[in-house]
Amino acid sequence: MTVLQDWLGFLPQLASGLWVSVVVCLAAIVVGLPLGLALALGSSAGSRALRWPAIAVVEIGRGAPALVVLQVFYFGLPSAGLTLSSTMAACLALALTTAAYTSEIIRGGLQAVPRGELEATEALGMSRPDALRFVVIPQGIRVAIPPLMGFGVLIFQATSLAYTIALPELLGRAYSIGSSTFQYLSVLALAGLMYAAVTIPASLLTDRVERRMSRHLA
Amino acid sequence: MDYVGPIASGIPMSLLLTVLGFAIGAVGGIPLALMRRSRLRSVRFISRSIIELLRGIPPIVWIFLVYFGIGNGLIKVEPVPAAIVAFGLISCAYLAEIYRGGLSAVHRGQWEAGVALGLSHGDQLARIIGPQVMRYSIPAAATYAIGLLKDTSIAFTIGAQEILFFADSQAKQSSDALTPYLVAAAAYIILTVPCAWFARSVDRRLRVRIAS
Amino acid sequence: MAQPVTDPAAAKSTGMDVSLEHIVKAYGEHVVLDDVSLSVREGEVCAIIGPSGAGKSTLLRCINLLERPDSGTIRVGDTTIDAGQEVGGKQLHGLRRQVGMVFQSFNLFPHLTVLRNIALPQERVLGRSRAEAEDRAMELLQRVGLGDKPAQYPSRCSGGQQQRVAIARALALDPKVMLFDEPTSALDPELGLEVLAVMRELADEGMTMIVVTHEMQFARDVSDHLIVMGHGTVLEEGQPEKIFTDPATDRTRRFLRAVLER
Numbered sequence: 260m261t262v263l264q265d266w267l268g269f270l271p272q273l274a275s276g277l278w279v280s281v282v283v284c285l286a287a288i289v290v291g292l293p294l295g296l297a298l299a300l301g302s303s304a305g306s307r308a309l310r311w312p313a314i315a316v317v318e319i320g321r322g323a324p325a326l327v328v329l330q331v332f333y334f335g336l337p338s339a340g341l342t343l344s345s346t347m348a349a350c351l352a353l354a355l356t357t358a359a360y361t362s363e364i365i366r367g368g369l370q371a372v373p374r375g376e377l378e379a380t381e382a383l384g385m386s387r388p389d390a391l392r393f394v395v396i397p398q399g400i401r402v403a404i405p406p407l408m409g410f411g412v413l414i415f416q417a418t419s420l421a422y423t424i425a426l427p428e429l430l431g432r433a434y435s436i437g438s439s440t441f442q443y444l445s446v447l448a449l450a451g452l453m454y455a456a457v458t459i460p461a462s463l464l465t466d467r468v469e470r471r472m473s474r475h476l477a
Numbered sequence: 478m479d480y481v482g483p484i485a486s487g488i489p490m491s492l493l494l495t496v497l498g499f500a501i502g503a504v505g506g507i508p509l510a511l512m513r514r515s516r517l518r519s520v521r522f523i524s525r526s527i528i529e530l531l532r533g534i535p536p537i538v539w540i541f542l543v544y545f546g547i548g549n550g551l552i553k554v555e556p557v558p559a560a561i562v563a564f565g566l567i568s569c570a571y572l573a574e575i576y577r578g579g580l581s582a583v584h585r586g587q588w589e590a591g592v593a594l595g596l597s598h599g600d601q602l603a604r605i606i607g608p609q610v611m612r613y614s615i616p617a618a619a620t621y622a623i624g625l626l627k628d629t630s631i632a633f634t635i636g637a638q639e640i641l642f643f644a645d646s647q648a649k650q651s652s653d654a655l656t657p658y659l660v661a662a663a664a665y666i667i668l669t670v671p672c673a674w675f676a677r678s679v680d681r682r683l684r685v686r687i688a689s
Numbered sequence: 690m691a692q693p694v695t696d697p698a699a700a701k702s703t704g705m706d707v708s709l710e711h712i713v714k715a716y717g718e719h720v721v722l723d724d725v726s727l728s729v730r731e732g733e734v735c736a737i738i739g740p741s742g743a744g745k746s747t748l749l750r751c752i753n754l755l756e757r758p759d760s761g762t763i764r765v766g767d768t769t770i771d772a773g774q775e776v777g778g779k780q781l782h783g784l785r786r787q788v789g790m791v792f793q794s795f796n797l798f799p800h801l802t803v804l805r806n807i808a809l810p811q812e813r814v815l816g817r818s819r820a821e822a823e824d825r826a827m828e829l830l831q832r833v834g835l836g837d838k839p840a841q842y843p844s845r846c847s848g849g850q851q852q853r854v855a856i857a858r859a860l861a862l863d864p865k866v867m868l869f870d871e872p873t874s875a876l877d878p879e880l881g882l883e884v885l886a887v888m889r890e891l892a893d894e895g896m897t898m899i900v901v902t903h904e905m906q907f908a909r910d911v912s913d914h915l916i917v918m919g920h921g922t923v924l925e926e927g928q929p930e931k932i933f934t935d936p937a938t939d940r941t942r943r944f945l946r947a948v949l950e951r
Contacts, residue, residue: 322666322673324627327641327658334648335655378755379796379855383810383862384785393809398800416535423634430538437545444546451534451542458533 276432280418286350291357298362320359326420328352333424349421368403405469487640494629497561502568509573531570539563544635560632579613619676706730712761723921732895736912743918745901753788789859793871795851797843804839807858829857849880869900
């Protein structure tokens, strides 16, 4: 009983933290996904001048932990004369991570488009940009949707790392409640369940979409 | 360049957290994976719930739960054991799912052959199916281990002295906060990118071998 | 019909034929096409037959440069391309505008309806308006007997229907020459017949066609010009009826016996 009463007391603050988490997650995706598509096209481009920089960004973005990227953006960049708010730093850092990971997912999707269809576009005299725009990208994105959804769940979880840069998101709120009430276990458990309440349904949905897609392709 | 030495001194701790967390998961994932395939609905439900909860809650929350949640009230927990326990728990769930993928990749005929030969269920698992599952699981498990190495950076938040911990303290001591973090990023990239390339090429080769 | 000399269509089309000269293509050590030449006149149906691995498909794919020969000359109408030299984008586009192609595996775009499959290339390549392109697509669908299928997705169509859509898609761009790369090989025999019927009709209408095929009946009855290939070279060419009844080389004889007497 007392636990539930405690939780009811924590809930308003945690809910507003959850809202911050969701907004930062969406912002990272909105900025990162188009960048990821650009990187995917860049890293499979014919020209080296395009390909190598794109591959470098992708490997750095995937090789460096999101937590480290967050520290670089929030604590590091001011030394280089660029000071960002914690919200801005969180959005940009997570967008970079999103771009790097989604570019690999999208590249996989683009490569799944059969070679014969590309030959057909050539034989029909369609330009390469047209072939990408009308044939490859629409199909590639479709193949990439389930893994992109899976990644969306991970990047939502990653917003919790922004607690380290003083962003008042869900974990940050929970931690500050914990340090003032010393009921760490209780408040952290509730925060964990709130994360799970978002991620588990999202994962189940992803599984379902994936099954439907694979049925459609067969 | 003055930063490189101190930050590199965190590498052993990062590796230790990765190896021990992975080891716990590699063992703990086995019963979870088997439970996922149980004949009993309730057993399947329980294992599925455990796996979804472990994967659905962010790693940093698990670390806090172990370190502050349990450590604060019930028993005293040091940062490093707390991190190992948290990463171990999460790894159990991820590796269970990887094993499950491996189990379903093993051809049905292998089970049937085991039954036809009169092997006990345990023998089939231990001697016929298990080794094949392990082989199928290697590429995904390697990819997971690489991800785990990066995730161990989270242990810095509770004071485990790994790569990011030292980078952070260097940054706080000097006027240049950017370089130490970039050195830390480079350290992770140097540790993980070659491994990732290696894992991908092993994956490709394994696919070819299994397909042929 | 009465004044063939002054007929503008005929006058314009006098240059409209296809010729390949001294085409060489190798993958590393393996020579796929060894100095192959061929010419096809306007309105002619040319069938290419031969055992698998003879280089038939590669030769066909050289005509619209899906395959880049190592050397040789390709001429389609007034476009001439020297394979040994850099081919400009404009030149390539000019070539492909005149050549339609039908593949063994159809290669329809699975995310587009049948109608859009045919209309989209017209809009992008010829700059036709959507309405114009879709009108033309409907007209062609009716011609290949699929007037009731425009809204269907390719995966809901049989193989024979898909291949007929692919033919309509190529025809919609008003090509001067149509290339067919084993158009019925991926089809059940009865479905193949629908496709062959459409091809026969096209031939009767005077379309210039180059057809790589395993359908001996089609090669014999419909083509005006037969080419037998083996090991990257032309073994024999000429009148189909003559080659079928009295092949000039031993290799041709053995091949024809193998395919006809099974």
